[in-house]
Amino acid sequence: MTTTEDISRVPHSVFSLDAVPLADRFEVWRESIGCVFEVGVPRERRVNGFRAELDAHVIGDVALARTSTEAQSWARSSATIARDGMDHLMIQIYEQGRMEFSHRGRDEVFGQDALVVFDLAQEMRSETSDFTNLSLLVPRSLIEPQLKQAADRHMQVIQAEGNPLARLLIDHMTTLKALAPGMNLSQGTEASAATVALTAACLNASRRDDGQGEAGIAFALLVRARQRIAEHLRDPELSPARVARLSGVSRTRLYEMFEPFGGVLAYIREQRLRLALRMLIDHRFAEWPISAVASACGFANDSAFSRAFRARFGTTARDMRAAPAGAERVSGDFDRDLDRRYEEWIRLLSA
Incomplete structure (x- = not known):
């Protein structure tokens, strides 16, 4: 029986394969787990039983999950x-086991007493041993304004040894x-x-800053410009000149700030395409014509939207909407014993 006290607790889901x-x-x-990752094991292990458990809490605007598997x-x-259009940072700590990965020519073996950062908007591949880990998912929109640099933190490993803030975040x-079950x-x-705030502090302290003062000013200006773009993203008349005016910077400075993103127009187009993707997979907009979605995202021309969407995502907007959210569902009498609510919670995190 569900009580008022139960409802007031932070959401909790335990996915288990026992049944x-x-x-x-x-x-x-x-x-x-396909709500976040594609996973694989050798064929012979697929039919001889498999172990996995994922215990997740949604705590305010973040999610925290302990995963134990093979x-x-x-x-x-x-x-x-x-x-999935997911735009979160994920910070993991391994309580048991290890992970191996290669990123931009760098090979890493990651285990206990360290943190690893994933940018879920970027591609990744890794291999793990049997493990238990903790994953913290933080929407980019929440943490980015607190970061000092617009740096690429994807697959960054932060050792706890000699780093008090990393140790503090792990603890x-x-x-x-441990406290989440009793938290309202x-x-x-x-x-x-x-x-x-603590996650941002750890990331800020775990990067090498050259010319930190100037970098801090530049990042503050970039954050403001990106906020102005977000506020006016649906306006098809949004232009670099207008963004510069709204942000209080020169066009030359604006172009320099957005060079790492391929330019101002490329950044605006990317944000509009991500918004369109989220709308296409959101059931609330299922009855909207594709043209209405394009217009709502700031695209003045349907053909231009169609070309840009296909170039970015490798499929048409119509096919993306029609595609199933995941793999073909395995079903049976055990369905009623599976708690898969965490999948939707992660997808809608800070939506």
Whole structure:
């Protein structure tokens, strides 16, 4: 029986394969975790039983999940990124086991006593041993204004040794997970704000800053410009000149600030396409014509939207909307015993 007190607690989901027949376990896991990652194991291990459990809390505007499972491969491909439109940073700590990955020519073996940062809007591949880890998911829109530099932090490993803020964040994540079952919604909101601030502080302290003062000013200007773009994104008349005027910077300075993003127009187009993607996979807009979605996202021309969408995501807007949200569902009498609510919570995090 659900009580008022239960409802006031922060949302909690435990996904477990215990009730699933041995032969179906990996496919059920692959389908469920597919809300974030593509996973794989050798074929012989798929039919001989598989172990996985994911215990998740949504605490205010962040999610915190403990995952315990067997060795497997992990990936976020361009197709997955296009399908889910997820724009979060994910910080992981490994309590048991290890992860191996290669990124931009750098090989890493990551284990205990460290943090690793994932940018879920970027591709990744890794291999893990049997492991237990904690994953903190933070929407980019919440943490980015608190970061000192618009740096690429994807696959950044931060060692706790000699880094008090990294040690503090590891301890905070572990303690927050332990306390979450007794936390109400109001407490979760406060804890969420503190968690985002601590995460930002850890990331800020874990990068090499050359010319920190000037970099801080430049980033503040960039954050303001991106906020102005977000505010006026749906306006088809939005131009670099207008963004510069709204942001209080010269066009020359604006072009310099957005050079890492391929230019101002490229950044605006990317944000509009991401907005369109979110609308296309959101059931609330299922009855909207594609042209209405394009118009609502600031595209003045349907043909230009169609070309840009296909170039960015490798499929048409119509096919994206028609595509299933994940793999073909494995079903059986065990369905009623599966708690998969975390999948939707992650997708709608800070939506």
